[in-house]
Amino acid sequence: MIKAALVDMDGTLYDSMPLHSKAWHRLMGEIGIHAPEDEFFLDEGMTGEATINKLAMKEWGKAVSKEECEALYARKARYFREYDAPEVMRGAKRVIDELMSRGIVCVLVTGSGQNSLLNRLEDDFPGAFPPDRRVTSRDVKNGKPHPEPFMRGAALAGVRPEECIAIDNAPLGVESAHRAGTMAIGVCTGPIPADVLKAAGAVKVYGSMDELADHVDELLAEDARAVRPYFL
């Protein structure tokens, strides 16, 4: 029986991915790292440090220091804040309302550590994600696609992973949820096609948060047998 929903933030609760991608692309261009803007959609869910080091390894063959990573991530966060604040994702409030009205405990599971969105959650989704039900980049040793973020999310909800659905728009997020043993639900809110999310382990993929909201009852009726085992 499903008791909790572990919900990603960027590209799931907020339509923020185009702005993150733009901010990353601007930063990388300034420090001489070549990466197409679309690459950031595929890397979505990784912590800032992991994103920076993946690209640094590719371009320069070496990782950057922790201090340098922090400075670069702060610069990227500043660029993100310079743009107009992203909208709440269409349909996201309905999804959260439908879940909460059925007594499902919601937990935020994000690779982000950016306060500009984290600080909006209580206004935009009142009561859904109190501070003690959030997993951010600051709370994990290993970010998505490692299973740690969603395992920690289930623990914060006080339930087992197989009693959770996980909602994420990115392949690495879906993979993390799947590896954690939750029922991973993909939602296509950007350029990533459904089959990529299915390949990452999504049990179901919806075309929008609105479509997901229409199917909440059906989703909650699924049981753990819908979860394909993950083999390490």
Ligand code: MG
């Ligand atoms: Mg996301």
